[in-house]
Amino acid sequence: MFNERGHGMTRDWPVTLEGRAGESHDHPHHKSLFIGHEDINGVDFWHDTREGDGRIEHARTIETRGGEGRALIRTFNLWKDAEGEVICSDTREMKFGELDGVRYLDLELNVHASHGELVFAEKKDGVVGLRTHPDLRLTAAPEVGVDEVFGQAENSEGVTGKEVWGKKANWVHYWGEIEGQAGGIAILAHPESAREPTWWHARDYGLVSANPFGPVKEGGDGELTLPEGESLTLRYRFLFHGRKREQIDISKFYAAYCAEPLPPRTVCLAIPEQAPLISTDVENDVIPRGGVIARVNRQVRGQAPSDVVVKSHGLVTGEKIYADRDYRYRKIPEFLVGGDVVVSHNDDKRGDNEANYTVTLGQPGMLYLLVDERLEGKLDWMDREALKFEKTNHRVETDGDFNFLVYEAEADPGEYLLGKQTGASFYTLVAVNRD
Numbered sequence: 001m002f003n004e005r006g007h008g009m010t011r012d013w014p015v016t017l018e019g020r021a022g023e024s025h026d027h028p029h030h031k032s033l034f035i036g037h038e039d040i041n042g043v044d045f046w047h048d049t050r051e052g053d054g055r056i057e058h059a060r061t062i063e064t065r066g067g068e069g070r071a072l073i074r075t076f077n078l079w080k081d082a083e084g085e086v087i088c089s090d091t092r093e094m095k096f097g098e099l100d101g102v103r104y105l106d107l108e109l110n111v112h113a114s115h116g117e118l119v120f121a122e123k124k125d126g127v128v129g130l131r132t133h134p135d136l137r138l139t140a141a142p143e144v145g146v147d148e149v150f151g152q153a154e155n156s157e158g159v160t161g162k163e164v165w166g167k168k169a170n171w172v173h174y175w176g177e178i179e180g181q182a183g184g185i186a187i188l189a190h191p192e193s194a195r196e197p198t199w200w201h202a203r204d205y206g207l208v209s210a211n212p213f214g215p216v217k218e219g220g221d222g223e224l225t226l227p228e229g230e231s232l233t234l235r236y237r238f239l240f241h242g243r244k245r246e247q248i249d250i251s252k253f254y255a256a257y258c259a260e261p262l263p264p265r266t267v268c269l270a271i272p273e274q275a276p277l278i279s280t281d282v283e284n285d286v287i288p289r290g291g292v293i294a295r296v297n298r299q300v301r302g303q304a305p306s307d308v309v310v311k312s313h314g315l316v317t318g319e320k321i322y323a324d325r326d327y328r329y330r331k332i333p334e335f336l337v338g339g340d341v342v343v344s345h346n347d348d349k350r351g352d353n354e355a356n357y358t359v360t361l362g363q364p365g366m367l368y369l370l371v372d373e374r375l376e377g378k379l380d381w382m383d384r385e386a387l388k389f390e391k392t393n394h395r396v397e398t399d400g401d402f403n404f405l406v407y408e409a410e411a412d413p414g415e416y417l418l419g420k421q422t423g424a425s426f427y428t429l430v431a432v433n434r435d
Helices: 250-259
Strands: 033-037 055-067 070-080 086-099 102-112 118-120 126-131 152-155 171-178 181-189 198-202 207-211 224-226 231-241 293-299 329-331 340-342 356-361 365-372 390-398 403-411 414-417 427-433
Touching: 055 086, 126 181, 126 231, 152 198, 171 198, 171 250, 181 207, 181 250, 224 231, 231 250, 293 340, 356 365, 356 427, 403 427
Parallel strands: none
Antiparallel strands: 033 126, 055 070, 070 086, 086 102, 102 231, 118 224, 126 207, 152 171, 171 181, 181 231, 198 207, 293 356, 329 390, 340 427, 356 414, 365 403, 365 427, 390 403
């Protein structure tokens, strides 16, 4: 997270392996700006490095928008326990921009009791927080390499210094000098956010976190039960500035935040535990060119066969390429957009996997192999009798450090065994109807 001067405002470690000079390597779950709670239905979503900790997994990008000086991302996410069981889900919106020259991030977090009743336990560790640049700490810690600090803190109620911990307030502001330049961070809690004014888990070592479920004995609101099918909405604005204390009035920024019209809250119905492997959703303004693939089966050496996710009519810009990586399609030839796409596994490129893919077509169509362009020449299995793939002049671009060459073959309904997925033969598959 950077302010308008380009200064990093949050702790680098452990997001970067070494971190920056003067950073304390404590609390590895404090990763820049983060979301979690220590106990939801008995699962710890605050810590993330210990055996038994829960995890939050990105499931879908709902919307992205951008323009000069602004951007928006909306995603759908699943909260899972250590065994992979879904406890709940969330829809979150992150909006980035500048206000009066100050950079901001608006977060709307809608936590859904989509898989049953939720109990948010009374704990100090939660829910939306960040770890500041070490220069904004309030106290030094020579024993861990933090010899000098320049941070100060205040909240909307006039409380200052480390006394802001455990107090309710509309906002908290840490400021001082960062690498010799003025700067600061403020977190504002919207009045329509659940349990506002918010209880703050704000420490002298740079943790600043808004927690609606803080301990009652420490002035918090305690446990909350969310009935099945309902949603809890939290709204916060993060400010990252490069100004001296007397040059910025956080109360005015808070008033402006409160006056802005709110978008409608997001609600979420119950989600099935096992999503269908053949998705038939069609993106708006996309011509459906698929409907060809009936099933894809994947068999890894030593394991039972399993079905692979196929997105019918689902090849569009921004779609996820692999089941086990977050690479996305960036530029696709028009004739492929809206085709069926197989969500393959990036780890299959490891030769010891020896993954075989078997595709079953329910309709006649054109099959297109998207082959990593770093592989030189035609793959030796492309000229099998049943399918003869020919190279085209087209390519598919990704947001990673690789792109795909496109090979094509006509195919009738039936079952086809493709070559092994290895480092020397790595591909994914698209199908388009002949109409």
